[in-house]
Amino acid sequence: MIISQNDIRTRFKAQGLKVTPQRAAIYKALAETTSHPTAEALFQQVAKDYPMISPNTVYYTLSTLKNVGLVKEVNYWHDRTRFDANVTPHHHLICLDCRAIFDIEDRSLNQIRQKAKIPKDFQVLSHQVEFYGYCSSCQKAQARQPSSSSRHSHIQSTRRKP
Amino acid sequence: MIISQNDIRTRFKAQGLKVTPQRAAIYKALAETTSHPTAEALFQQVAKDYPMISPNTVYYTLSTLKNVGLVKEVNYWHDRTRFDANVTPHHHLICLDCRAIFDIEDRSLNQIRQKAKIPKDFQVLSHQVEFYGYCSSCQKAQARQPSSSSRHSHIQSTRRKP
DNA sequence: ATCCTTGTTAGGAATCATTCTTATATAGCA
DNA sequence: TGCTATATAAGAATGATTCCTAACAAGGAT
CATH class of the missing domain: 3.30.1490.190 (Ferric-uptake regulator, C-terminal dimerisarion domain)
Structure with a gap:
């Protein structure tokens, strides 16, 4: 499922979030997969386009998106947390x-x-x-x-x- | 729900487990609560009777009991794992x-x-x-x-x- | 009852996902 | 364009859990 920059912008704005390139890239990567990736998998994915991004930013961003209801966490294995943009x-x-x-x-x-x-x-x-x-x-x-x-x-x- | 030493012995034997005092105490503590405690909470509880017990033993024991199906893990919070003897x-x-x-x-x-x-x-x-x-x-x-x-x-x- | 073998325990060190801290950078409004 | 609050990056810190190892003990065999 492709998601446009405009959709991302609209969703972020609706939650009062600033639209930064890193944040948009993280959300886009998550919204376009059904694989319930880990924070690290998202970091790997986003790092292809943003080589300077830090894992920290991914954690911070996912936490922010979770707080406003744009992503959900799942953790069935007492293992690394996995994320889902299907809320x-x-x-x-x-x-x-x-x-x-x-x-x-x-x-x-x-x-x-x-x-x-x-x-x-x-x-x-x-x-x-x-x-x-x-x-x-x-x-x-x-x-x-x-x-x-x-x-x-x-x-x-x-x-x-x- | 009180559980007797005999019941514990029977259940352990049925799974081919040695019956040690620590192991029995951990299982007893878990089987007699409905609070889905953490490993640490169980450690605290068992340490009242076995002051020398190590957290390690609690982890090892819970892992063993889980492997034979005598306890289950739950982890709804991506937080500390919690345990349940109701299988x-x-x-x-x-x-x-x-x-x-x-x-x-x-x-x-x-x-x-x-x-x-x-x-x-x-x-x-x-x-x-x-x-x-x-x-x-x-x-x-x-x-x-x-x-x-x-x-x-x-x-x-x-x-x-x- | 005693011995042996193997699984168990205790203790300490190590792991590693995640969070904290802080300094710098930037989105977005005035 | 400048300001201000928020976001980012980098590194250090946290802490539940696991790993490692030596000493120990359950329980079957002798």
Whole structure:
């Protein structure tokens, strides 16, 4: 999904944010992928066009964008935080092997709040559903090599084990 | 929920784990609370009876218990990991203010997998639902003091801001 | 009951994503 | 064009967790 500089400008202005080249580039990189990248992956991506950018700026920018609601964080692995510019209600498929995160758009999942048995004294504002399992690539890889794992391409975590 | 040494022994043996006093104490502390404590909170608790225990042992033990399926991790905040000895399928209420985590037992939420629109090539093994909002204590606190937050008692995170 | 083997524990050092600090630069308004 | 507040870059600091290693102990075998 391509996003124009004008769209970015409009969204930033609507939140009272200054429109700087670095900030726009970070948001653009995130908005144009569905891979739920880490801050470091975004840094790598943006550094192609802005070689002098610091990781710090990426962290600061993501924090700012999160605070105004333009990005969301996800962190299913107690691992590096991953980011998502899709802030509409949606849910996730999470591969237990390669750790890829896929979006699910299923309106019916947005309705479960009405039916769930939630204590009356808890005020619910939002909810989220995660499905855990194996993506098609990892299923095929497992069929081939039942032992090893995480060898095909997706954005992955580097550090820490499952 | 009190758990006997015999139950602990049985569960450990069933997973081929040695039954050591430290390990039993850690599991007991976790199994007897619903507060989803951090590793450090468990360390503090167990240290009352085992003053020489090291944080390391708590981490190692929790990792071991997780690997055999006796405990689960949750990490909604990209913060310290929190643990749960309730490994049956259940879902969570999460307070955005004090960060308390409450269990929901609602069988109907276990059924949503059948109805959700999930790509056929993704093999789902489990799923989980989280509801975000404000617990009753925080609602009251906000009514009193609309500005500040997180002043009432629950197990909290110490570091990093929301 | 004692010995052995192997998994467990304690302690200290190391890791590394993230945050903090500070000085410089720049967006955007007057 | 100049001002002011905010953003950026660079480096240092933080802190939960992991790594490493030596001493220890559970529990099966003798």
